Amino acid sequence: MENLNFNELNLSDAMKKALDFMGFEEATPIQSKAIPVVMAGHDVIGQAQTGTGKTCAFGIPAVEMIDTKHQGVQVLVLCPTRELAIQVSEEFRNLCKYKKGIKSLAIYGGQSIDRQIMALKGKPQIIIGTPGRIMDHMRRHTLKFQNLKMAVLDEADEMLNMGFREDIDTIFSQIPEERQTMLFSATMPKGILDIAELYMNHPEHVVTLQKEVTIDTIDQYYIEVRENSKLELLCRLIDSKNIKLGIIFCNTKWKVDELCTSLQARGYSAEALHGDMKQRERDRVMNKFRKGQVELLIATDVAARGIDVNDVEAVFNYDIPTDTEYYVHRIGRTGRAGKKGVSYSFVFGRDIYKLKDIERYTKSRISRTKPPTVSSIEAVRMQSATEEVMAALAAGGFSKYTEAIERILEESDDITTLDIAAALFKMKFSELDSRSYEESELDNDFTLNKRDKFKDVVKYRGEGSHQKGRGGYGSDKNRGRDRRRDSGRGKDGAGRDGRSRSQSRKKPNN
Numbered sequence: 296m297e298n299l300n301f302n303e304l305n306l307s308d309a310m311k312k313a314l315d316f317m318g319f320e321e322a323t324p325i326q327s328k329a330i331p332v333v334m335a336g337h338d339v340i341g342q343a344q345t346g347t348g349k350t351c352a353f354g355i356p357a358v359e360m361i362d363t364k365h366q367g368v369q370v371l372v373l374c375p376t377r378e379l380a381i382q383v384s385e386e387f388r389n390l391c392k393y394k395k396g397i398k399s400l401a402i403y404g405g406q407s408i409d410r411q412i413m414a415l416k417g418k419p420q421i422i423i424g425t426p427g428r429i430m431d432h433m434r435r436h437t438l439k440f441q442n443l444k445m446a447v448l449d450e451a452d453e454m455l456n457m458g459f460r461e462d463i464d465t466i467f468s469q470i471p472e473e474r475q476t477m478l479f480s481a482t483m484p485k486g487i488l489d490i491a492e493l494y495m496n497h498p499e500h501v502v503t504l505q506k507e508v509t510i511d512t513i514d515q516y517y518i519e520v521r522e523n524s525k526l527e528l529l530c531r532l533i534d535s536k537n538i539k540l541g542i543i544f545c546n547t548k549w550k551v552d553e554l555c556t557s558l559q560a561r562g563y564s565a566e567a568l569h570g571d572m573k574q575r576e577r578d579r580v581m582n583k584f585r586k587g588q589v590e591l592l593i594a595t596d597v598a599a600r601g602i603d604v605n606d607v608e609a610v611f612n613y614d615i616p617t618d619t620e621y622y623v624h625r626i627g628r629t630g631r632a633g634k635k636g637v638s639y640s641f642v643f644g645r646d647i648y649k650l651k652d653i654e655r656y657t658k659s660r661i662s663r664t665k666p667p668t669v670s671s672i673e674a675v676r677m678q679s680a681t682e683e684v685m686a687a688l689a690a691g692g693f694s695k696y697t698e699a700i701e702r703i704l705e706e707s708d709d710i711t712t713l714d715i716a717a718a719l720f721k722m723k724f725s726e727l728d729s730r731s732y733e734e735s736e737l738d739n740d741f742t743l744n745k746r747d748k749f750k751d752v753v754k755y756r757g758e759g760s761h762q763k764g765r766g767g768y769g770s771d772k773n774r775g776r777d778r779r780r781d782s783g784r785g786k787d788g789a790g791r792d793g794r795s796r797s798q799s800r801k802k803p804n805n
């Protein structure tokens with residue numbers, strides 16, 4: 296099906312103006328297919344790949360159906376994480392920009408409840424929130440849903456999974472049965488679909504997946520690497536691909552903190568995000584990452600679903616996710632809205648079998664690639680240094696320095712302009728010399744899951760004579776990167792909505 300023009304979707308002028316303001320030219324496939332079905336009043340289960348505009352697929356019709364003559368909350372959107380609730384409410388705020396009298400509000404844990412109660416007195420028609428805090432307000436009668444017309448579960452399969460199921464039951468038992476229910480996600484496992492129908496009334500399935508579950512704008516790679524070489528490998532990849540904005544996923548909060556500290560010590564601009572941090576810290580980190588003020592976000596799966604940050608170039612699975620669905624969502628943080636992205640999954644030993652399962656599930660190919668060599672990284676750095684100098688030459692304005700150069704040339708007949716230029720190059724880019732990489736087993740061609748080659752590696756490691764001891768990867772002093780040591784940790788134990796997620800669900804990772 297063709298992508299529809301927004302003019303073909305029967306939208307109000309205020310909505311069309313808002314979409315124009317947001318810079319959207321035409322509807323995406325899921326929007327083209329789902330919006331007419333939702334506007335016709337049907338319940339919808341929508342499945343489309345990551346980064347293809349599902350938020351607006353339910354957001355546009357939700358805002359359009361608000362009747363400002365009626366009091367009370369008319370639309371409720373439930374999200375699995377606070378960061379996602381904040382982001383979705385921003386998208387709604389944009390959609391409501393030219394709609395007079397329509398207000399939306401984000402309600403999530405970790406924020407002052409009194410402030411939320413105050414904001415609720417402003418009578419927002421649209422509530423976007425996380426289940427725990429929503430239930431809290433329902434108990435306090437500060438949030439009433441008797442006039443609710445539409446309920447949306449964003450990341451529906453996650454919301455109907457173990458950890459959230461009870462909460463959803465509780466909330467849905469207290470909202471009107473006469474309502475429109477919307478479920479959206481990039482993944483929709485069969486078991487969840489069966490559960491989904493319990494909450495819905497003859498839902499229409501709107502699916503835009505082609506063959507693959509993952510989006511084809513992401514080049515997917517895997518690299519075989521031992522646990523103790525992962526850090527070195529990560530640094531080499533970031534440097535050789537010149538990654539300016541990337542997300543690195545680990546399976547535990549502990550590992551996130553540890554990796555974040557290691558990266559900061561090596562001079563990278565990195566911050567951690569996980570559920571043990573105070574909400575203020577989480578917000579601070581997300582805001583900095585959104586603005587590009589921090590280059591690397593090290594996160595648990597709390598950042599895996601729905602998070603939309605412009606221009607994330609690469610996603611790293613430092614650990615292979617335990618669920619196949621989570622692989623889809625994690626790598627889906629890049630390659631969004633038609634942009635290109637790349638993902639690297641680090642596998643060790645039996646992980647390779649998990650990866651094969653993921654390939655089968657996603658019907659996509661994850662290609663094996665090798666660790667970048669030290670010489671390839673140096674070539675990349677020399678190239679970007681050259682580009683910087685070329686840009687300075689093109690910009691001009693350096694004539695006042697030529698006198699100084701002439702004076703140096705007069706000093707000795709042996710010195711040429713080329714020597715002077717090379718010396719200046721060395722001064723400016725001295726880190727090219729001093730940044731060294733650990734010679735490691737990464738430089739050996741080995742395949743970990745093959746026994747014979749594995750023995751070679753053990754032999755190599757045992758010999759030790761190959762280790763040149765070049766002083767480690769990049770001394771702190773010489774790395775030209777932002778060096779922040781604040782790992783942004785908090786200890787309130789609030790995974791989501793004031794509760795540790797590990798208490799409420801089996802998945803230990805937030």
Ligand SMILES: Nc1ncnc2c1ncn2[C@@H]1O[C@H](COP(=O)(O)OP(=O)(O)OP(=O)(O)O)[C@@H](O)[C@H]1O
Pocket residue numbers: 318319320321322323326343344345346347348349350351480481600601602603627628631632
């Ligand atoms: N019609 C459109 N034209 C251009 N950009 C769009 C359009 N609709 C949405 N976008 C943008 O595309 C990006 C991805 O959208 P969104 O976050 O809704 O994706 P999603 O399908 O929900 O992904 P995920 O499965 O990861 O949650 C956002 O930055 C959004 O603003």
Ligand SMILES: [Mg+2]
Pocket residue numbers: 349350449601
């Ligand atoms: Mg989404």
